[in-house]
Amino acid sequence: MAYLLKRFSFLLLSLWYVRAVELLEAKALLRWKENLPNQSSLQTWTLAVNNENLTSPCNWFGISCDNAGSIIGINLASSRIRGNLSNLDFSYFPNLTCLNLSSNVLSGPIPSELGSLSKLTHLNLSMNYLSGFFPLSLANLSQISLLYVGNNLISGELDPRLFSNWNRLQFLELHNNNFTGMIPSEIGLLVNLVELALSSNHFHGFVPSAIGNLTNLDALALHRNHLSGPIPSSFGNLTELTMLFLHQNEFSGTFPHSLLNCNLLVELLLFTNRLSGFVPQGLANLTSLRDLDLSENNFSGPLPQVCQGAKLQLFTAAFNNFTGPIPKSLRNCTSLVRVRLHNNQLSGSLDRDFGVYPNLNYLELSHNRLEGLLSAKWGGCRNLEQLKVAGxxxxxxxxxxxxxLNRLAVLDLSSNQLVGNIPKVLGRLTTLYFLNLSNNQLSDVVPLEIGKLSSLEDLDLSENKLNGQIPGQLGECLKLHNLFLRKNYFNGSIPFQLGSLALQGSLDLSQNLLTQQIPPELAKFTMLEHLNVSHNMLSGSIPSLFGTMTSLTSIDFSYNDLEGPVPDSGFFRRASLAAFSNNKNLCGEVPGLKPCSNTSVEKETHKKNHNVPIIIVSASLSWLILYLALFILYALSRRAKRSRESKEAMVSDARNPLSILNYDGKIVYEDIIEATESFDEKYCIGSGGSGRVYKAKLTLGPVLAIKKLLCLGGEQMEKLRSFTNEIRALTEIRHKNIVKFYGFCCHGPHKFLVYDYIERGSLADVLRDDMKAKELEWSKRIKLVKDVANGLSYMHHDCVQSIIHRDISSKNVLLNDKYEACISDFGTAKILNPDSSNVTVLAGTLGYVAPELAYTVSATEKCDVYSFGVVALEVMMGKHPAELVSVLNSCLDQKDIQLILDPRIRTPADEETALEVASIVRHAVSCICVEPKSRPTMRWVSQALSEARTNV
Known part of the structure; x- marks a missing residue:
């Protein structure tokens, strides 16, 4: 009896102890919860008095327990938790084996108390905002096998003592942080490591050879650091390695022969280093290679005979000093998807050394010493999108x-020795947007079929032997931005049909045999920057309307038979004498030209020889002048009437209106007020936090979008008046994927921005409408993501002064009638915040704003990159990614990606499209990294998306 009583007492005592431990653990978690600003995901964390089951934390969200009821696992990944870990007392969890707090918004330091969790095997704190030093106390985690702290803000050096006790560690990820110093050689003690990621930090110095002791490594990522010296020969011991990423460092020396022992390598990336010497031919024995990138080094000698295993897909060796022939092994390498060997000194025969590649998407061999012919067999590369063999x-x-090649988008055959004519069949390539055949020996006429290239943006046929007339059909290439036809034998007149184009960059017709007058229709090129018609036989005068071409930065009319006055406006006022030299009789205000004061004498002489035509013209002019006088009187009376009815504020402000409007010099305040009937509600097409948008169809002009701003305060107006030059700079932005901004007008009660009107409205509206979203098939979505990337790249990297948009969202991406994307509203942030270098309020649209703007007032290009990533995901998913932003990572496999795609349209049927969609998703994920420095630049994203239809 005494034994039973004793046994019963022991059981009661044990039960009481278990309950006491549970209660202590629960209260420790609840104290942490109380200090968190966002507790929505922890609603089950509560102690219920009347329900015995709920008093146990083992039933709470994210909590797991052992059989004794003690907490062994805390998994709150992607739970939108904000706050820090300082209020979580880890001493209450002695049995904890797994702690996963990844993909949240945790900040502050990593608690040193974590080192007391002696049973911990898995610690994942990645993708947060944790900062401070890496605590040395974590060296006590002797059972740890997985340690992920990547994508945080952790700084300082790695203490060598950390690695002395991690004998069981298999996965170590410290990438995308701010670690400094050298990589400790003690890291070689982690002999069970399978994965080591130290990339995207600030490590410098030599890589310790002790890493060669990690013979179980499957993946080693040291890229994007400042590592220098030779690649350790001890890496040859890593025979289990499948991925080796050493790119974007400062490694020097030669390619280590020992790496040839790593015969399981699938991905080997060495680009952008300072490596030199020969690449060993034994690299051909790495038959599992799928991605090999040796570009941007100083390698020399012949290329190895790669692709012996017929698995190579991505082969890049550009920007080196490779010599010798193209590897013969590439001829039968049908797995190739992308090949970039440009800017070397490679030789060989183009048609003999290359075969037919059914999966080939991108081939660039430019600027080598290749000979031979363009192979007719390449017509079988039906997936080819870019072919560049220039130079x-x-x-x-x-x-x-x-x-x-019905998918071809870029064809660059320039600077070769091609002969014959331009094939008419090139007119079938409706996806072609870049065609460069310059600096060859092509002859005959330009085929009329070139006018069918509806997507063409750049056409360069310069420096050939082309003859005949310039075909007027070129005026049907409505997307053309640059046209180069210089140094040929074109004759006849300049076709007036070219005035239908939307040229934004250059028009170069120089060094031909062109005659007759310059068509005044060319004055429609209001966005053209460079105009050259020199060294021809053009006659007549320079059309006066050319003075309205406000975007010009260079002109050349020299060596023609031109006469009469030079336009006295726009860039013509600043042009040099050389631009008009060697003509018949030009005059004007350009220094060095004779003034036009004697034109009356010349007209009199002309009149004597042509009396009858002059009489007819004079009579016509008389009627025209009378008509214009009546029209002006009518217009003045209407304007006077409007002025009398205006408020006194408008009258007083009219003396000095702030107006920076720029559309052929004709857009004025009154035109817009009249077109919108003083901003009548029926013209309103949208509204936002900064104002409302109206559609305005000018009587003699284009359709415009007018954004009427909310009232600006007096102090804000004064700042704005001193900010005129920067606003004017915004009007000079010209890019096909950026909505044209004509300027800002402040007059009386109205303050508004003036943009081009884009037909289909915003991307947000299209995605929200099921019918419209279904029309937005994958090819269109892929294209518009690229459009946005190109536009942002231009704003960040190609403007005279880098421009940060500050409010990229699906509402500010507009679609035209061909589903091309244009970035809008980029002037608003600048105009509403003239002191935008020190903006003290959060700019942008909720859900698209970069996380760092929650604790910093300085917006950077990387803020736009983050917003772009969100928009790109929204396009692929069909809706805003919301909380998935903090969950997604670039390691998504194809199945994971298919799960998040817009279910309203079928998943991509063909493999190429599926790969390109996956590529966009992965690039988008890289753009939404928590740490700004880990995000790529928009130039890099734009180039990557344009080059590849494959996983990156």
Whole structure:
């Protein structure tokens, strides 16, 4: 009896102890919860008095327990938890084996108390905002096998003592932080490591050879640091390695022969270093290679015979000093998807050394010493999108079979020795947007079929032997931005049909045999920057309307038979005498030209020889002048009436209105007020936090979008008046994927921005409408993501002064009638915040704002990159990614990606489109990294998306 009583007492005592431990653990978690600003995901964390089951924390969200009821796991990944870990007392969890707090918004330091969790095997704190030093106390975690702290803000050096006790560690990820110093050689003690990621930090110095002791490594990522010296030969011991990323460092020396022992390598990336010497031919024995990138080094000698295993997909060796022939092994390498060997000194025969590649998407061999012919067999590369072989010694004709490349977007055959004519079949390539055949020996006329290239943006046929007339059909290439036809034998007149184009960059017709007058229709090129018609036989005068071409930065009319006055406005006022030299009789205000004061004498002489035509013209002019006088009187009376009815504020402000409007010099305040009937509600097409948007159809002008701003305060107006030059700079932005901004007008009661009107409205509206979203098939979505990337890249990297948008969102991406994306509203942030270098309020749209703007007032280009990533995901998912922003990572596999795609349209049927969608998703994820420095630049994103239809 005494034994039973004793046994019963022991059980009661044990039960009481278990309950006491549970209560202590629960209260420790609740104290932490109380200090968190966002507790929505922890609603089950509560102690219920009347329900015995709920008093146990083992039933709470994210909590797991052992059989004794003690907490062994805390998994709150992607739970939108904000706050820090300082109020979580880890001493209450002695049995904890797994702690996963990844993909949240945790800040502050990593608690040193974590080192007391002696049973911990998995610690994942990645993708947060944790800062401070890496605590040395974590060296006590002797059972740890997985340690993920990547994508945080942790700084300082790695203490060598950390690695002495981690004998069981298999996965160590410290990438995308702010670690400094050298990589400790003690890291070689972690002999069970399978994965080591130290990339995207500030490590410098030599890589310790002790890493060669980690013979179980499957993946080693040291890229994007400042590592220098030779690649350790001890890496040859890593025979289990499948991924080796050493790119974007400062490694020097030669390619280590020992790496040839790593015969399981699938991805080897060495680009952007200072490596030199020969690449060993034994690299051909790495038959599992799928991605090999040796570019941007100083390698020399011949390329190895890669692709022996027929698995190579991505092969890049550009920007080196490789010599010798193209590897013969590439001829039968049908797995190739992307090949970039440009800017070397490679030789060989183009048609003999290359085969037919059914999966090939991108081929660039430019600026080598290649000979031979363009192979007609390449017409079988039906997936080819970019073909660049410029700057070689290729002969022969352009094969007719190139007309079968119906996905081709870029064709650059310039600076070779091609002969014959331009094949008419190139007119079938409706996806072609870049065509450069310059600096060859092509002859005959330009085929009329070129006018069918509806997507063409850049056409360069310069420095050939082309003759005949410039075809007027070129005026049908409505997207053309640059046209180069210089140094040929074109004759006849300049076709007036060219005035239908939307040229934004250059028009160069110089060094031809062109005659007759310059068509005044060319004055429609209001966005053109460079105009050159020199060294021809053009006659007549320079059309006076050319003075309205406000975007010009260079002109050349020299060596013609031009006469009469030079336009006295726009860039013509600043042009040099050389731009008009060697003509018949030009005059004007340009220094060095004779003034036009004697024109009356010349007109009199002209009149004597042409009396009858002059009489007819004079009579016509008389009627025209009378009509214009009546029209002006009518317009003045209407304006006077409007003025009398205006408020006194408008009258007083009219003396000095702040107006920076720029559309052929004709857009004025009154035109817009009249077109919108003083901003009548029926013209309103949208509204936002900064104002309302109206549609305005000018009587003699374009359709515009007018953003009427909310009232600006007096102090804000004064700042704005001193900010005029920067606003004017915004009007000079010209890019096909950026909505044209004509300026800002402040007059009387109205303050508004003036933009081009884009037909289909915002991307947000299209995605919200099920019917419209279904029309937005994958090819269109892929294209518009690229459009946005191109536009942002231009704003960040190609403007004279870098421009930060500050409010990229699906509402500010507009779609035209061809589903091309244009970035809008980029002037608003600048105009509403003239002191935008010190903005003290959060700019942007909720859900698209970069997380760092919650604790910093300085907006950078990386803020736009983050917003772009969100928009790109929204396009692919069909809706805002919301909380998935903190969950997604670039390691998503194809199945994971398919799960998040917009279910309203079918998943991509063909493999190429599926790969390109996956590539966009992964790039988008890289753009939404928590740490700004870990995000790529928009130039990099733009180039990557334009080059690849494959996983990156």
């Amino acid at each position: 070689n010694m290729i002969k022969g004709e352009i094969p007719e079979e190139f007309g079968k």
